[in-house]
Amino acid sequence: MAVVQALRKTFTDLKSLVIGLGVTGKAFCRPTVTVIYPREEVDNLASFHGHVELAGKDDDPAVPRCVACGACAKACPSRCLTVLCPVAAKEDKAGGASVTMAPAPQKGVKTPGQFILDFSLCSLCGQCVRTCPVDSLRFSNDAYLVSFDRKDFQFDLIARLRRQAASPAAGGSLR
Amino acid sequence: MNLELLLRLDYPLTRLIIGLLGVYAFVGINALVLVWVERKVAGHVQLRPGPLHVGPHGLLQTVLDAVKLMGKQLVAPAGSDKILFWTAPILAFTPVTVCFLPLPFDPHLAPIRMNLGLVLILAFSGLGTLSLYLAGWGSNNKWGLLGAARAVAQSLAYEVPLLLSVMAVAFTAGSLDLYEISARQGGWPWQWYGLKNPLAFFIFLVCAVAETNRAPFDLPEGESELTAGFHTEYSGMGFGLFFLAEYANMIIVSGVAAALFLGGWQGPFLPGAWWFLVKIYCILLFIIWLRWTYPRVRFDQLLNLSWKWLTPLALLDLALAVVVAGFGG
Numbered sequence: 001m002a003v004v005q006a007l008r009k010t011f012t013d014l015k016s017l018v019i020g021l022g023v024t025g026k027a028f029c030r031p032t033v034t035v036i037y038p039r040e041e042v043d044n045l046a047s048f049h050g051h052v053e054l055a056g057k058d059d060d061p062a063v064p065r066c067v068a069c070g071a072c073a074k075a076c077p078s079r080c081l082t083v084l085c086p087v088a089a090k091e092d093k094a095g096g097a098s099v100t101m102a103p104a105p106q107k108g109v110k111t112p113g114q115f116i117l118d119f120s121l122c123s124l125c126g127q128c129v130r131t132c133p134v135d136s137l138r139f140s141n142d143a144y145l146v147s148f149d150r151k152d153f154q155f156d157l158i159a160r161l162r163r164q165a166a167s168p169a170a171g172g173s174l175r
Numbered sequence: 176m177n178l179e180l181l182l183r184l185d186y187p188l189t190r191l192i193i194g195l196l197g198v199y200a201f202v203g204i205n206a207l208v209l210v211w212v213e214r215k216v217a218g219h220v221q222l223r224p225g226p227l228h229v230g231p232h233g234l235l236q237t238v239l240d241a242v243k244l245m246g247k248q249l250v251a252p253a254g255s256d257k258i259l260f261w262t263a264p265i266l267a268f269t270p271v272t273v274c275f276l277p278l279p280f281d282p283h284l285a286p287i288r289m290n291l292g293l294v295l296i297l298a299f300s301g302l303g304t305l306s307l308y309l310a311g312w313g314s315n316n317k318w319g320l321l322g323a324a325r326a327v328a329q330s331l332a333y334e335v336p337l338l339l340s341v342m343a344v345a346f347t348a349g350s351l352d353l354y355e356i357s358a359r360q361g362g363w364p365w366q367w368y369g370l371k372n373p374l375a376f377f378i379f380l381v382c383a384v385a386e387t388n389r390a391p392f393d394l395p396e397g398e399s400e401l402t403a404g405f406h407t408e409y410s411g412m413g414f415g416l417f418f419l420a421e422y423a424n425m426i427i428v429s430g431v432a433a434a435l436f437l438g439g440w441q442g443p444f445l446p447g448a449w450w451f452l453v454k455i456y457c458i459l460l461f462i463i464w465l466r467w468t469y470p471r472v473r474f475d476q477l478l479n480l481s482w483k484w485l486t487p488l489a490l491l492d493l494a495l496a497v498v499v500a501g502f503g504g
Contacts, residue, residue, distance in 0.1 A: 020468050021464065021465075023468070024468040028216065032218070032219060032222050034224055036227065
């Protein structure tokens with residue numbers, strides 16, 4: 001019995017070798033899927049998750065939906081988001097009333113004054129996108145982000161949204 | 176010595192010199208092309224294009240690689256045995272030259288025709304193992320030594336079934352002359368010894384892959400375990416010669432397989448040498464295909480396969496071949 005079993009196992013093993021050759025043989029005949037980057041580019045960038053960006057309001061794409069609650073900055077494990085709200089400062093020594101920025105949330109302020117992303121710290125975990133109560137954050141699809149300088153990865157997201165709204169054709173791949 | 180005698184093609188020395196030049200050119204060009212083919216096949220099996228940018232379809236990539244290898248500094252590690260260390264790569268490449276001499280590319284195109292050509296090839300291909308051993312021992316490196324030990328165990332294990340399967344064919348043909356063995360077969364597949372004795376052909380192919388240290392039997396240089404095994408410490412053309420020898424050995428093995436099992440130069444329509452080359456490249460492609468299909472075997476599996484399966488099967492096959500040859504003629 002043992003001999004029969006051993007022979008049967010040998011046969012299945014040999015068959016698996018042939019099947020393996022068939023798999024690679026078929027793969028060899030199929031067209032390649034690699035895209036040679038500088039010569040051609042992929043066309044499925046819509047599914048790419050780049051750094052987060054602000055989403056504009058439906059009626060005014062240049063203004064973010066953000067309500068400056070600061071939930072995203074709190075949720076971020078790498079502390080790469082800074083949401084600042086404009087607040088009226090007390091009268092300073094010079095006598096004029098000026099506006100200063102304070103971290104969100106601030107009472108009575110519903111629009112962010114500044115929305116800074118330090119992408120050099122971001123690990124793309126997506127907690128900010130998940131936490132946002134008004135869906136104001138989303139992933140951009142800028143796949144070709146590159147720089148020699150760390151400072152180039154500090155993004156002013158509000159300014160970015162304005163630029164995107166000004167030239168809708170550039171869309172998400174606005175650099 | 177008079178010049179007129181030297182210039183005559185049938186004078187042995189002239190023939191030898193032309194043959195050697197031809198062999199070196201053939202080996203060099205083939206190594207370049209085969210490395211390119213290997214990388215292309217690897218690429219397409221994995222759905223990527225392989226070398227692409229240098230020359231048309233990356234054809235010149237390997238030429239540049241060769242130039243780069245030649246330009247590199249040769250370094251011998253401290254504490255290595257310098258003589259053995261530098262003997263090894265040369266010793267790896269020299270037997271290749273000898274092994275090409277009896278290969279019959281055509282009824283008229285063999286550097287030297289000898290009636291013991293098969294024995295010559297089998298004897299000199301054993302020298303390759305010695306060079307691997309010297310390389311591993313001479314480089315004063317643990318990986319090198321482990322690779323060398325594996326190379327010796329592997330060659331010993333696979334030389335036995337290889338010789339037995341070759342012997343089966345030699346018995347059937349009644350000759351050890353590669354020319355004679357090829358001539359005994361016909362131009363059509365059913366006249367080939369590969370189809371008359373498929374078991375011997377199978378055993379020969381498996382052993383040939385193991386003897387040339389090709390994946391899935393490339394344990395002497397298993398990158399994942401031994402960095403590069405016996406050639407860990409070699410740089411530049413030291414490594415280049417091992418590389419060249421590996422590809423040259425592949426061509427020899429394929430040539431022997433074509434002569435023994437696939438009817439040599441014989442085939443319909445085309446003149447001989449072309450058929451021989453076509454058969455060689457088919458076997459080479461198959462060996463490359465194997466490399467990109469199977470994962471590397473473990474060392475105990477490697478030895479088990481040889482001693483428990485291939486050797487008994489080869490003995491059985493030899494016995495059958497002897498009986499058939501005895502009754503048949």
